[in-house]
Amino acid sequence: xxxxxxxxMYPRHPEMQYLEIIKEVIGTGQVKGDRxxxxxxxxxxxxMRFDLNESFPLLTTKDVFWRGVAQxxxxxxxxxxxxKLLNDKKIxxxxxxxxxxxxxxxxxxxxxxxxxxxxxGFQWRHFGAEYKTMHDSYEGQGVDQLQTxxx
Numbered sequence: 084x085x086x087x088x089x090x091x092m093y094p095r096h097p098e099m100q101y102l103e104i105i106k107e108v109i110g111t112g113q114v115k116g117d118r119x120x121x122x123x124x125x126x127x128x129x130x131m132r133f134d135l136n137e138s139f140p141l142l143t144t145k146d147v148f149w150r151g152v153a154q155x156x157x158x159x160x161x162x163x164x165x166x167k168l169l170n171d172k173k174i175x176x177x178x179x180x181x182x183x184x185x186x187x188x189x190x191x192x193x194x195x196x197x198x199x200x201x202x203x204g205f206q207w208r209h210f211g212a213e214y215k216t217m218h219d220s221y222e223g224q225g226v227d228q229l230q231t232x233x234x
Contacts, residue, residue, distance in 0.1 A: 100131045101142055118179055151176065160229070162208030165217040167197040 104126075112124035133140040141147060151174040158169055166181035179185060183196045194200065194216075201214040205221070212225030 097131075097133050097138065097140065098142060098144060102144060104129050104131070118185065148174075150174075159204035159207060162204045162221065163217075164199045164202055164205050164214075165197055166199050170197070 108124050108126045108129075112126040114122055115125045117123050131140070151169075154169060154172055154174050155176065166177035169176070170178055170181075177199060181197045181199055186192070186194050186196065186198075191200070198217040201209075205212075205214065207228050209221040209225035210228050212221050214221075
């Protein structure tokens, strides 16, 4: 047991939540399939909480492709749904969900390759709008949740 005085002097690093969850998932998680065929360990229902007044929860125990994170966030902020825009910048996180093979497999045979549909950025900027294609303009359609937060 760590003395209270010592814990106050050296508070538990917020990233310990992540490390404890990883240990638990590896030790007791269920093996599940994924779209890559490699499989994953999974355990439902975990949450992590961070005080954003204190720090940004970027994990230091895991390699983070910061340029990719920043470009993807900008892509979300624009409300984009075309994964090719990221792929052209050598950010391939969405490639698997934008391939012809994947779209056909999930029944989206009419959707053009690279068109992710109404993903995060679309929802942020055009919530409730009817999605057509990645080429359509959605200006003025749906609720712009980011503008609402700013106002």
